[in-house]
Amino acid sequence: MTVYTRDDIKAAGWLREENYIGGAWVAADDGRTYGVDDPATETQIGTIPWVGRTETKRAIDAAQAAFTAWSMTTAGERAGLLGRMAQIVRDNLDILASMLTLEQGKPLAEARNEMKLGADYIQWFAEEARRINGEIIPSPWKDRQILVTREPVGVVGAISPWNFPFSMLSRKIAPALAAGCTIVIKPSEFTPYCGLLYGVLAGMAGVPAGVVNVVTGDGAAVGGELTQNPLVRKITFTGSTRVGKLLYKQSADTMKKLSMELGGNAPTIIFDDADLELAVENAIAGKFRNTGQTCVCTNRFYVQDGIYDAFAARLTERVRQMKVGNGFDAGVEQGPLINQAAVAKVEAHVQDAKAKGGRVLLGGKRHALGATFYEPTVIADATPDMLIAHEETFGPVAALFRFTTEQEGVDAANATEFGLAAYFFTKDLARTFRVARAIQSGMIGINAGVITTPEAPFGGVKDSGIGREGSTHGVEDYLNIKYLSLGGL
Numbered sequence: 118m119t120v121y122t123r124d125d126i127k128a129a130g131w132l133r134e135e136n137y138i139g140g141a142w143v144a145a146d147d148g149r150t151y152g153v154d155d156p157a158t159e160t161q162i163g164t165i166p167w168v169g170r171t172e173t174k175r176a177i178d179a180a181q182a183a184f185t186a187w188s189m190t191t192a193g194e195r196a197g198l199l200g201r202m203a204q205i206v207r208d209n210l211d212i213l214a215s216m217l218t219l220e221q222g223k224p225l226a227e228a229r230n231e232m233k234l235g236a237d238y239i240q241w242f243a244e245e246a247r248r249i250n251g252e253i254i255p256s257p258w259k260d261r262q263i264l265v266t267r268e269p270v271g272v273v274g275a276i277s278p279w280n281f282p283f284s285m286l287s288r289k290i291a292p293a294l295a296a297g298c299t300i301v302i303k304p305s306e307f308t309p310y311c312g313l314l315y316g317v318l319a320g321m322a323g324v325p326a327g328v329v330n331v332v333t334g335d336g337a338a339v340g341g342e343l344t345q346n347p348l349v350r351k352i353t354f355t356g357s358t359r360v361g362k363l364l365y366k367q368s369a370d371t372m373k374k375l376s377m378e379l380g381g382n383a384p385t386i387i388f389d390d391a392d393l394e395l396a397v398e399n400a401i402a403g404k405f406r407n408t409g410q411t412c413v414c415t416n417r418f419y420v421q422d423g424i425y426d427a428f429a430a431r432l433t434e435r436v437r438q439m440k441v442g443n444g445f446d447a448g449v450e451q452g453p454l455i456n457q458a459a460v461a462k463v464e465a466h467v468q469d470a471k472a473k474g475g476r477v478l479l480g481g482k483r484h485a486l487g488a489t490f491y492e493p494t495v496i497a498d499a500t501p502d503m504l505i506a507h508e509e510t511f512g513p514v515a516a517l518f519r520f521t522t523e524q525e526g527v528d529a530a531n532a533t534e535f536g537l538a539a540y541f542f543t544k545d546l547a548r549t550f551r552v553a554r555a556i557q558s559g560m561i562g563i564n565a566g567v568i569t570t571p572e573a574p575f576g577g578v579k580d581s582g583i584g585r586e587g588s589t590h591g592v593e594d595y596l597n598i599k600y601l602s603l604g605g606l
């Protein structure tokens with residue numbers, strides 16, 4: 118895999134330091150900018166415009182102006198343009214992965230996987246564009262037909278997080294365009310370049326001006342305009358539950374469609390009869406992907422008495438082998454956290470666990486590599502009163518809780534207001550169906566630790582959100598159903 122520098126990426130035209138509105142690359146009206154740092158070195162890699170409501174309104178107006186023509190394109194035309202966007206990504210995976218690692222910090226191999234996953238989501242919805250069908254329903258009237266059509270909702274507002282800065286947007290932009298909607302995107306200020314990349318991709322693929330718009334700036338101001346402007350007919354948000362609830366409230370007065378992909382607190386249950394090696398390898402993948410900064414990362418390991426010691430020992434042995442470093446360095450498996458505030462939160466969870474009787478088997482402190490690094494950590498004897506049992510740690514910390522009966526394990530797993538992902542490991546078929554039915558989450562990995570794929574519906578229940586992204590369900594939230602009662606026949 119080739120590693121590219123910031124200047125290589127900028128010179129090639131992938132790293133854009135302007136906003137994309139109505140097909141033009143522009144600065145903030147007042148010229149304000151915001152510095153973007155490399156999380157590993159904490160050095161500035163570039164700037165972005167710091168826009169507010171005025172520029173956001175202009176982007177919404179551009180999206181509205183483009184909507185009628187775009188919604189009248191054929192499914193084949195939309196599929197072709199989305200397919201071109203996906204292919205451009207696939208043809209430039211290495212340089213785009215370097216841009217992702219540069220702004221987000223994840224190991225380069227993971228960044229490349231994320232770019233590929235994003236291309237796969239775009240390709241998936243390129244194909245789904247051709248399957249947005251209507252219905253003819255048998256009429257109760259002899260002289261009438263009942264027709265049902267599915268129509269694009271209109272202008273979409275999309276706001277996304279920093280942990281998967283490309284793929285999170287792919288499963289918003291692609292279904293929106295496939296449905297015939299236009300869109301205004303606000304990426305995270307910590308990782309804006311993978312969001313602004315969608316302006317580059319749209320321009321390169323030939324997507325008409327105004328269909329895709331990307332603005333960067335004050336979340337509250339941009340979000341305020343997106344949620345309160347009546348021209349915006351849908352908000353799709355991925356981020357914290359706190360912000361999601363805020364946007365949910367702000368959208369009420371203009372009655373928008375909402376998709377909310379929010380926080381998690383995933384449990385993993387390891388039953389006595391689990392395949393130990395399979396459980397450990399999947400626990401590693403599911404816990405430490407993106408240095409634990411993933412909404413579907415295991416936050417709590419519940420390990421049954423009979424396998425507890427063996428699992429704790431084997432997991433610790435494997436985590437000890439993980440290489441920590443700059444995401445660009447060969448063989449690195451754990452990169453920096455996004456910033457020092459993230460490290461402080463992880464440290465607070467670990468210190469709280471230790472103060473309440475947690476036993477650190479590995480790690481447990483900041484890494485010597487720098488202020489944004491934390492040692493991969495395994496804590497045994499975790500208890501429900503610890504912060505790590507209730508809050509999303511969002512870092513490289515595996516907390517091991519012990520349980521005795523199946524019901525205790527399930528009850529502990531469900532003892533959270535979140536319900537995004539959950540995992541369990543067993544070879545017992547009857548238990549598999551019992552526990553899968555009992556767990557309160559939108560997605561469950563059974564003998565599997567990484568489950569995200571475009572073919573499957575991604576999303577949560579309870580405080581983890583509403584709606585689904587990916588799968589054949591992912592485009593539904595961008596469509597209105599219209600019923601035609603056709604009489605006089």
Ligand SMILES: NC(=O)c1ccc[n+]([C@@H]2O[C@H](COP(=O)([O-])OP(=O)(O)OC[C@H]3O[C@@H](n4cnc5c(N)ncnc54)[C@H](O)[C@@H]3O)[C@@H](O)[C@H]2O)c1
Nearest residue numbers: 277278279304305336337340356357360378379380381412
């Ligand atoms: N369910 C999922 O699919 C999923 C995926 C990735 C991340 N997440 C969650 O996202 C969180 C981490 O991401 P984050 O730190 O970027 O989340 P965040 O909620 O702090 O920020 C997300 C986005 O919202 C914007 N924002 C912040 N305040 C806003 C406001 N008042 N109005 C409008 N927009 C505002 C931010 O600028 C950013 O673009 C974690 O909780 C994680 O679980 C969920």
Ligand SMILES: O=C[C@H](O)CS(=O)(=O)O
Nearest residue numbers: 280281410411412413569
């Ligand atoms: O942070 C959560 C994302 O959804 C990651 S992924 O979709 O599982 O790749």
